[in-house]
Amino acid sequence: MRTIPFYKMVASGNDFIVIDNRRGLVKNPALFAKTHCPNHTAVGADGLLLLEKSSRGAFKMRIVNADGSEAEACGNGFRCIALYARQVLKLPAEFNFESLSGKIRAKIHSDRVAVGLIEPFGLKKRGELQVMGHRLHYSFLNTGVPHAVIFVQGIEKVDVESLGRSVRRHSVFGAKGTNVNFVEVKGPHEIRVRTYERGVEAETLACGTGATASAILSAVMGYVDRPVKVHTRGGEKLVVDFQLRGEKITGVTLEGEARFVYEGKLCV
Numbered sequence: 001m002r003t004i005p006f007y008k009m010v011a012s013g014n015d016f017i018v019i020d021n022r023r024g025l026v027k028n029p030a031l032f033a034k035t036h037c038p039n040h041t042a043v044g045a046d047g048l049l050l051l052e053k054s055s056r057g058a059f060k061m062r063i064v065n066a067d068g069s070e071a072e073a074c075g076n077g078f079r080c081i082a083l084y085a086r087q088v089l090k091l092p093a094e095f096n097f098e099s100l101s102g103k104i105r106a107k108i109h110s111d112r113v114a115v116g117l118i119e120p121f122g123l124k125k126r127g128e129l130q131v132m133g134h135r136l137h138y139s140f141l142n143t144g145v146p147h148a149v150i151f152v153q154g155i156e157k158v159d160v161e162s163l164g165r166s167v168r169r170h171s172v173f174g175a176k177g178t179n180v181n182f183v184e185v186k187g188p189h190e191i192r193v194r195t196y197e198r199g200v201e202a203e204t205l206a207c208g209t210g211a212t213a214s215a216i217l218s219a220v221m222g223y224v225d226r227p228v229k230v231h232t233r234g235g236e237k238l239v240v241d242f243q244l245r246g247e248k249i250t251g252v253t254l255e256g257e258a259r260f261v262y263e264g265k266l267c268v
Helices: 029-036 075-087 160-168 208-220
Strands: 003-011 014-020 047-052 060-065 094-099 102-109 112-116 121-131 134-142 146-151 179-187 190-197 202-204 228-231 237-245 248-257 259-267
Touching: 003 075, 014 075, 029 047, 029 060, 047 075, 060 075, 075 094, 075 102, 075 112, 075 208, 075 248, 075 259, 121 160, 121 208, 134 160, 134 208, 146 208, 160 179, 160 190, 160 202, 179 208, 190 208, 208 228, 208 237, 208 248
Parallel strands: 014 047, 060 094, 146 179, 190 228
Antiparallel strands: 003 014, 003 259, 047 060, 094 102, 102 112, 112 248, 121 134, 134 146, 179 190, 190 202, 228 237, 237 248
8 A cells, every 4th residue: 555645725615635746646637536535435625636747837737526527727726736836845926837728827925826817718698598497598708617607696596506507518518518607796896606516516615717707707798897806605705807808808817815724645
């Protein structure tokens, strides 16, 4: 039996197993995530974050969901691994790193982390779906991973699990489906978001790329002005900023806290 050192980290209620994998300690990331991410029988986490070697940045980050699928982007995961690199690997307060979605910029001040995300694409302001006997209007944006956004009133009354599951796998979003965000506008710079997250296949306490897509689409639709404060299910307030010229979106940043929960060793 061998052991693999890891950190448990959390950002906005999204929790992760974080491992320095530059020496190839994790041979099969999908199996590792499915084995060690379940609650009650293992560490328990929304996903696995692997830090690996890169020639295009300070390191390469891989994001493996609890079901073993690999994601292109994860805003809360980006913030966790940036804090890890700063505090454990002693990287400077500002650096770039590689992800499947592209290059990510990180800036760390204490436990507050801002990450610059890729330029979003695939904007769709208005679409319509038939799910569970209801006609739903949605907007769409890919902020590294795909996100459908549904604007609602009375967000606490929404059946996020059932409705989110139905929208997530709707044929209009293709074979891989989409993440689903339910958004309530609370003020000129403020929204609340609940997210059904693809790969976790459940509502999570927060989703960084979902918060980002929700904030941007709220501005595109004319409901808010930037910067946007996003209230998550986990209670944290994220700040999303960007430049918006017509429907061209640039300079996207996501800022919030990240923290270490504990350090340990996994027996494999």
